[in-house]
Amino acid sequence: MSYQTDNRNMVPHEGKYFAMIVCWLLGNGCLFSWNSMLTIEDYYVYLFPKYHPTRVLTLVYQPFAVATIAILAYREAKINTRVRNLTGYTLFFLSSLAIIILDVATSGKGGIGVFIGICIVSGVFGVADGHVQGGMVGDLSLMCPEFIQSFLAGLAASGALTSGLRLITKAAFENSQDGLRKGAMLFFSISSFFELLCVLLYAFVFPKLPIVKYYRAKAASEGATTVTADLAAGGIQTHNNQGAEEDLKLSERLTNRQLLWQNIDYAIDVFLIYVLTLSIFPGFLSEDTGSHSLGS
Numbered sequence: 324m325s326y327q328t329d330n331r332n333m334v335p336h337e338g339k340y341f342a343m344i345v346c347w348l349l350g351n352g353c354l355f356s357w358n359s360m361l362t363i364e365d366y367y368v369y370l371f372p373k374y375h376p377t378r379v380l381t382l383v384y385q386p387f388a389v390a391t392i393a394i395l396a397y398r399e400a401k402i403n404t405r406v407r408n409l410t411g412y413t414l415f416f417l418s419s420l421a422i423i424i425l426d427v428a429t430s431g432k433g434g435i436g437v438f439i440g441i442c443i444v445s446g447v448f449g450v451a452d453g454h455v456q457g458g459m460v461g462d463l464s465l466m467c468p469e470f471i472q473s474f475l476a477g478l479a480a481s482g483a484l485t486s487g488l489r490l491i492t493k494a495a496f497e498n499s500q501d502g503l504r505k506g507a508m509l510f511f512s513i514s515s516f517f518e519l520l521c522v523l524l525y526a527f528v529f530p531k532l533p534i535v536k537y538y539r540a541k542a543a544s545e546g547a548t549t550v551t552a553d554l555a556a557g558g559i560q561t562h563n564n565q566g567a568e569e570d571l572k573l574s575e576r577l578t579n580r581q582l583l584w585q586n587i588d589y590a591i592d593v594f595l596i597y598v599l600t601l602s603i604f605p606g607f608l609s610e611d612t613g614s615h616s617l618g619s
Contacts, residue, residue, distance in 0.1 A: 349477065
């Protein structure tokens with residue numbers, strides 16, 4: 324199947340609103356698992372009172388996320404975007420499932436071995452986030468603004484959804500035996516299902532939408548090589564350009580250092596926000612605020 328994009332002013336609108344919904348769900352999936360882990364940390368404080376899980380899990384997660392996204396950003400022009408994003412969502416699914424398996428296998432008991440297992444899962448969450456969040460932002464940046472807006476709205480909504488779900492589980496299991504554990508397992512059961520949904524949506528639904536095919540074909544025609552697998556998944560056969568044209572496009576591409584210096588103000592902003600966030604969240608907010616009238 325070939326896809327014609329000669330008239331680039333005629334953007335197909337078929338599937339646009341459905342694609343926006345899918346983007347919102349995919350954005351939600353980038354943080355749903357990690358937010359679930361943060362939201363049930365009262366359960367981990369109960370299981371591991373001596374190991375400060377509210378602080379340690381974040382400090383395990385963040386270096387893996389930063390290192391992964393740094394490596395992938397450095398090699399972004401040569402990376403298969405489809406494989407990158409599917410790897411991220413699949414890792415989120417398997418890690419969320421691993422939390423449930425670990426808890427069931429140990430009958431909800433604590434101990435240093437179980438805590439190390441939780442820390443490993445937290446690190447895998449960081450690797451998954453480094454794959455999928457940067458990959459999806461780069462992928463959607465080649466398309467219409469509404470897609471990336473929906474994706475970022477989904478990222479923001481994941482925190483609100485997990486907080487709302489936490490209120491429901493606290494109320495539902497407050498008076499039941501082993502209520503903390505039941506709430507935690509419900510969280511990660513929902514998280515596992517949602518991450519599996521994201522894998523299926525990105526793998527089989529999103530690449531076949533007409534408007535998505537259009538933008539990816541347009542990106543390929545302008546020299547992007549990272550969308551080839553996505554085009555194939557949508558049933559679009561790409562044609563190689565002449566070697567001279569490809570060499571010209573590659574020679575015109577700015578180096579990573581040039582791109583960094585062009586955007587150094589954004590880079591500094593991101594770094595300062597990152598330092599500020601790690602300085603207060605989540606350990607300080609979870610452990611040092613004392614006792615209040617609202618209780619837990």
